[in-house]
Amino acid sequence: MNTSIPRCCLLMLAALLPVLAAAQGYYDASKKPDGDGTARSPYQIATLHNLLWIAQQVNGGIDLADTYLVQTQDIDCSPTRQWDGGHGWAAIGGMQTVNGMVKKMAFRGHYDGQGHAINQLYVNRPTDFQGLFGYVYGGSVRGLRLNGAHIECTENLGVLTGYAFEEEVTDCHVAQSMVKGSGIYLGGLMGYQSYGTTRDCTVDAAISGYDYLGGIVSWCVEGTVSRCHATGKIASITKTETDGTQQVGRLAGGLVGYLSNAHVDSCSSSVEVVGGNQMGGLVGVAVKSVIAHSYAAGNRVKGITYVGGLVGKNEETAVNDCFARSTVEGESSVGGLIGSLDYSGSDVARCYAAGQVTATNAAIAGGLVGNKSYTATVKSCYYDKEISQQAEGVGGFAHNDCQCEAKTTAQMKVQDTYAAAHWDFARVWAIDAAVNEGYPHLVGVGPTVQRHGDIDGDGMVNVSDVTVLINCVLGSASYSLNVSDIDGDGTVNVSDVTALINLVLNP
Structure with missing residues (x-):
């Protein structure tokens, strides 16, 4: 008598084992919070067991749409380091196996941290869509602090959420955390973001991965990032393929890795960004977007090509009233503010750069812009020729439509220098010898009130x-x-x- 189990049945059983284990053990400690989830009587999230209950609901197919949850005290998540055989926390939402089928589950409720913290969250899973949340769709998260998190998986990961769509994230802060992935879409706060709003958030984290890395968010399409600030370090590492070939890391920004049809306003970064191609102190690559009233300062940006103190590669994006005080290093298309400025619509106005610029190919490097297309424009801009050690403000071969003046360090710190270019020192800019080492700074832009x-x-x-x-x-x-x-x-x-x-x- 043949008692062996067919191979197809074994494979099916193997696929179901994580679900069975989760159903039998992982959620056993979950506890339904007080409240009924309405705006008048929101669920009271007070313990790690309450957080686990949220994960149990969402990962089981209940998205909590239009449900309200408030955190009532700080929550210690350090026990998650021992959960699930050392894999730790399994995110609220994301890719889940339900009844043998893989589905993308989303949290669609409204979570208010009320200024409380989630401490020492631990995730180490060989999957994607990881963080406190795996996927937030149409919901909101506000007033939450996440301290000492360790988030490690493949791709689509962030301390708050790995993936977000049409969400609203406000007043959320990540501190002393680590994000590490083997793939793409890795962010300090969020991984992949589309059609969402992020404002008044801060991140202090070490982030490492191959592609699309950002201090706040890695990928932002049709979204808005405003009044956000990031510190820490981003490392875009070389990836070894299965055939042994190596792919140089790329697309990393201190605030946003990739920005498309989106808006960044009143943001700042002091993140060290190191990697391969398309590295930026604030944004790695910007396409058909707007970057305004923002800066990167006190940081180093090092890459190969398309390396900029503020933006690595700019395509059809307007950059207004911004500055970079970053040390920038690369081979070609290296600029104190922008590495490469391409196509019509790539218009830079009322910006400056004051950082050392070092490039292997000195002809395609500049104190402000490393390389520019004939249709891009630079207006009313300045760069510190002493600090940058660059003879040209705009490198490359297209020098039409360039209003970029070289100034000494002393001249850069005098308001009269900018008078002819009509910079707004009443509402946008200010100069104070005690602030920003005397260089012009942006009024009201910097680390947020909640942080400082x-x-x-x-x-x-x-x-x-x-x-x-x-x-x-x-x-x-x-x-x-x-x-x-x-x-x-x-x-x-x-x-x-x-x-x-x-x-x-x-x-």
Whole structure:
């Protein structure tokens, strides 16, 4: 009698084992939160077991559309490091196997962290769509802090969510976290984003992977990123294919890796970006988009081709009122602000660069732009010729429609330098010897209030924060620089107290 099991049945059983294991063990500790999920009585998320309940619902096919959830206290997720044989947390949503079929499950509810934190979340899975959430579709997440997260998988990953569509993410902050993938779409906050809105968010993370990497979001199409700030390091690594050939890493930006038909406004980055092609201090590649009132400073951008202090490769994208103070290194198409400026619609206006630029091919490098097409334009721009050590503001061979003046470091720090170009020093720009080392800075742009104003950590910017900061300046208390340096000039001083008072009076 033949008692062997057919191979097809074994394969089917193997496919179902993760689902059976999850059904029998992974969600056993889940606990339904208090509340009924309405706006008047939202679900009260107070424990890791409550978070697990959300995952159980969504991954089982209940998307929680129009459901409201609020986090009521900080949640320690360090136990997830031991979950599921060391694979850790399984994201809320994403690609799930249900009844033997692989489906993309989405969270469609509204999650309000209310300023609380999720600490030490651990994910290490040989799959994609990973993070706290795997997939957010049409939902919203706000007021959440994620500290000390470790997110490692293949692709489509971010500390908050791996994949997002038509979502709204507001006031979310990632700190001291690590994101690592073997593939593409890796972001500090979000991986892949389409038709969504991201605002008032910050990230401090180390990110490494092959392609499409971003400090806030890796891929942003038809979306908006505003008032966001990123710090940390991004490494775009070389990928070895199955046949042994190697593919150089590409497309990385301190804020956004790839930007298409989208808008970046009032954002900043101090992320070190290192890799291969299309590396940018703020955006790796921008296509048919708008980048305004934003900057990259205090960072290094190193690549091969299309390397820029602000944008690596610009195609049909307007860049207005921006600056870069980045050290930029590459071989060709290397620029202090933009590596390559291509096609009509690629118009740069009222921008400057003040960073050292080093290129192997000196002819295709510039203090402001490394290379430009004949249809792109540069208007009312400047670069620091002493710092950049570049003789030309715009490199390459197309120098038509270029208004880019070389200035000394001293001249760059004088407001009169920009008068002829009609820069707006009433509402957009300002110069202060104590801010940005004296170079022009953008009014109201930089690390957000939530990150740098809430000194005492009570979730609000108020009088107690001013008291703490005054004590810090006077020396009767000690606080770390990244918490107390409100104006971003690198020191904790009286101007920070003034800035915080203004925040309290004009929230």
